[in-house]
Amino acid sequence: MANAAEIATAAARADVRNRWWLAAPALAIVLLAAIGPLVVVVLYSFMVKGDYGDVKYWQFSLDGWFSVIFERDVFDDTLKLADAHLTILWRSVKLSVITTLVTLLLGFPVAYFIATCDRRWRDFWLFMITLPFWTNLLIRTFAIQEVFRNEGVLNSALLWLGAIKRPLQIMFTDLGILLGMAYVYLPLMVLPLYASLERFDFRFAEAAADLYASNFKVLRRIIIPMVRPGIIAGSILVFIPSLGAYVTPRLLGGGRSLMLGNLIELQFGQGRNWPLGSALSITLTGGVMLALLVYVRAASKSGSGHHG
Amino acid sequence: MPEEKSAIEICDVTKLFGDAFKALDGVSLSIRKNEFFTLLGPSGCGKTTLLRLIAGFEYPTAGTIQLHGKDIATLPPYQRPINTVFQNYALFPHMTASQNIGFGLEMLGRPKAEIAARVDEMLRLVRMEGLRHRRTTELSGGQQQRVALARALAPTPKVLLLDEPLSALDYKLRKEMQIELKRLQLETGITFIFVTHDQEEALTMSDRIAVLSGGRVLQVGNPREIYDCPGDRFVADFIGEANFLSGEIIVATKDRAQVRLASGADILARLPDTAPQQGKVTIIVRPEHAEVHADGRPSPLSGTLESIVYFGTDTHLHVRLAHGDRFVVRRQNSPLQDAALVAGATVGVAFDLAAAQILRN
Numbered sequence: 123m124a125n126a127a128e129i130a131t132a133a134a135r136a137d138v139r140n141r142w143w144l145a146a147p148a149l150a151i152v153l154l155a156a157i158g159p160l161v162v163v164v165l166y167s168f169m170v171k172g173d174y175g176d177v178k179y180w181q182f183s184l185d186g187w188f189s190v191i192f193e194r195d196v197f198d199d200t201l202k203l204a205d206a207h208l209t210i211l212w213r214s215v216k217l218s219v220i221t222t223l224v225t226l227l228l229g230f231p232v233a234y235f236i237a238t239c240d241r242r243w244r245d246f247w248l249f250m251i252t253l254p255f256w257t258n259l260l261i262r263t264f265a266i267q268e269v270f271r272n273e274g275v276l277n278s279a280l281l282w283l284g285a286i287k288r289p290l291q292i293m294f295t296d297l298g299i300l301l302g303m304a305y306v307y308l309p310l311m312v313l314p315l316y317a318s319l320e321r322f323d324f325r326f327a328e329a330a331a332d333l334y335a336s337n338f339k340v341l342r343r344i345i346i347p348m349v350r351p352g353i354i355a356g357s358i359l360v361f362i363p364s365l366g367a368y369v370t371p372r373l374l375g376g377g378r379s380l381m382l383g384n385l386i387e388l389q390f391g392q393g394r395n396w397p398l399g400s401a402l403s404i405t406l407t408g409g410v411m412l413a414l415l416v417y418v419r420a421a422s423k424s425g426s427g428h429h430g
Numbered sequence: 431m432p433e434e435k436s437a438i439e440i441c442d443v444t445k446l447f448g449d450a451f452k453a454l455d456g457v458s459l460s461i462r463k464n465e466f467f468t469l470l471g472p473s474g475c476g477k478t479t480l481l482r483l484i485a486g487f488e489y490p491t492a493g494t495i496q497l498h499g500k501d502i503a504t505l506p507p508y509q510r511p512i513n514t515v516f517q518n519y520a521l522f523p524h525m526t527a528s529q530n531i532g533f534g535l536e537m538l539g540r541p542k543a544e545i546a547a548r549v550d551e552m553l554r555l556v557r558m559e560g561l562r563h564r565r566t567t568e569l570s571g572g573q574q575q576r577v578a579l580a581r582a583l584a585p586t587p588k589v590l591l592l593d594e595p596l597s598a599l600d601y602k603l604r605k606e607m608q609i610e611l612k613r614l615q616l617e618t619g620i621t622f623i624f625v626t627h628d629q630e631e632a633l634t635m636s637d638r639i640a641v642l643s644g645g646r647v648l649q650v651g652n653p654r655e656i657y658d659c660p661g662d663r664f665v666a667d668f669i670g671e672a673n674f675l676s677g678e679i680i681v682a683t684k685d686r687a688q689v690r691l692a693s694g695a696d697i698l699a700r701l702p703d704t705a706p707q708q709g710k711v712t713i714i715v716r717p718e719h720a721e722v723h724a725d726g727r728p729s730p731l732s733g734t735l736e737s738i739v740y741f742g743t744d745t746h747l748h749v750r751l752a753h754g755d756r757f758v759v760r761r762q763n764s765p766l767q768d769a770a771l772v773a774g775a776t777v778g779v780a781f782d783l784a785a786a787q788i789l790r791n
């Protein structure tokens with residue numbers, strides 16, 4: 123009696139085998155494209171730095187990790203905290219958080235407007251929102267430079283209007299980086315917010331208004347909690363690339379205001395310290411993952427309806 | 431003071447969507463306090479639109495709406511002491527049943543203790559005490575309906591609007607909820623404006639019914655008036671079943687007329703003031719008000735019995751009249767059956783004066 127249970131298990135096993143085969147290409151890509159480079163970077167971070175960049179293979183060293191936080195004084199060889207690194211780290215986190223908040227505050231009304239406007243116009247506005255993506259980031263950033271620099275469009279206009287006496291120094295400041303990043307990443311906030319708001323059933327808003335909720339209360343108690351997934355997605359999409367941003371701070375922050383991305387680039391370029399660059403990269407990746415974990419936890423918990 | 435008696439006074443309200451489409455066309459209604467008032471009409475006749483105007487989600491193109499004598503037509507919804515039970519319930523999915531029910535009072539800024547007490551009271555009223563902490567997405571249709579009702583009743587509105595609240599429920603639950611709704615209305619004493627396109631529901635629950643069609647009010651009256659004395663053919667046809675006979679008035683007195691039918695027979699029919707007093711008219715006879723016999727006695731109508739359809743409590747007899755029209759007679763089933771009534775028999779159809787009524791054209 124080749125019983126039914128055996129046949130069923132055999133079939134299930136074949137099924138599992140088949141599924142693995144079908145998933146194999148995807149898995150291979152994931153492994154090669156995502157995990158592979160990460161492994162390389164982790165390995166490099168534990169090796170001795172080469173004299174002209176690169177690393178000395180298979181020579182174990184913790185120097186890379188060590189110099190993320192500490193630096194050795196050139197003269198007396200004493201250890202001290204790597205102030206420059208910590209400053210840059212702090213600036214990166216600060217600017218990324220502010221960028222996320224700014225894009226959220228600017229992006230929500232935009233997404234709301236698009237989601238509630240006449241269906242015929244929605245595609246047009248969405249197209250306008252994504253239009254900047256059609257141009258290279260570098261070129262767009264140069265364009266922003268043109269707007270913000272001391273003799274640029276903004277300052278000329280303000281001077282001409284008499285609103286200011288001397289040009290505002292926006293270029294090469296944190297404000298410049300912030301404005302640039304907010305501009306670059308705004309679409310990444312608007313699109314997921316729009317997706318959530320577009321799916322939002324405005325009858326809920328009517329029901330709340332029927333129950334004496336003012337417009338502001340409707341927004342706070344009904345709309346925002348119900349589009350929370352969009353807010354979370356948008357924030358993540360803006361925060362992650364902000365933290366690792368490279369082009370925008372390089373061009374708008376000049377040499378003075380660096381961010382993590384630039385610091386890392388420096389190590390692989392002029393700094394010729396690949397282990398340190400690798401260690402910084404992993405610190406960045408780890409930091410992002412940690413921040414995400416905390417944020418998603420907090421955001422979805424406050425959405426579970428325990429208020430008042 | 432006349433306005434003391436009416437809860438909602440709708441005066442000549444017109445609502446345009448776009449430039450030309452009239453969803454409501456000169457609607458005037460006076461809804462009394464503590465009344466169970468039903469808006470009845472086919473799909474698209476403007477019932478929801480009228481409710482939305484009363485709730486404040488839309489504003490009338492012309493006309494006024496008064497609540498207890500005060501004009502409310504321009505107030506936003508959150509300033510009207512009127513609550514709505516929505517057709518799809520629109521319960522907030524991110525809140526529990528209790529939080530939904532307490533939402534209105536919370537928005538009114540009532541103290542927490544009062545809200546909690548009122549929520550408890552409401553949960554008891556709709557018999558949902560056990561499910562207070564459930565998310566509304568985890569409730570059955572009937573339970574959601576009760577929560578929606580409790581949520582709308584909790585702030586003690588002056589008027590409660592119900593937009594087909596029972597249409598999503600199955601037959602048995604709907605019957606139960608009909609009784610429940612009626613009980614709640616009597617217990618709370620709140621004016622209910624109830625929308626349905628189910629005529630039976632309207633007849634059993636309402637104090638008064640307004641029949642709408644194409645954005646106009648065709649007739650307002652209590653269920654008996656609407657059923658027994660329908661003003662025109664649309665109302666007669668929409669509510670209950672009806673046989674229509676055409677004929678011509680020969681002699682008309684104050685409230686009755688002698689009418690010559692197409693078959694040549696003369697019958698007496700009731701003649702309301704609103705109906706034409708001469709010329710060609712339509713007469714309505716309800717199936718249960720007529721009878722069929724096969725014994726050959728003289729009767730105003732005669733024809734062939736085409737089919738006999740058994741319905742449990744009653745039987746429908748389909749008669750093809752001599753001049754071609756169909757006539758349906760409903761008779762209560764009893765243990766004694768008339769053996770002479772078989773399909774194909776030649777039969778007479780009879781009814782008395784009170785059963786036949788002349789309609790407005």
Ligand SMILES: Nc1ncnc2c1ncn2[C@@H]1O[C@H](COP(=O)(O)OP(=O)(O)OP(=O)(O)O)[C@@H](O)[C@H]1O
Nearest residue numbers: 447448453471472473474475476477478479480627
């Ligand atoms: N926002 C709107 N814009 C344009 N036309 C509308 C709008 N709302 C309703 N209408 C139209 O107005 C008419 C009346 O609609 P309404 O929703 O009041 O009907 P109803 O009687 O509630 O029908 P149902 O029984 O199907 O719910 C319909 O023809 C509908 O298409």
Ligand SMILES: [Mg+2]
Nearest residue numbers: 477478479593
């Ligand atoms: Mg409707």
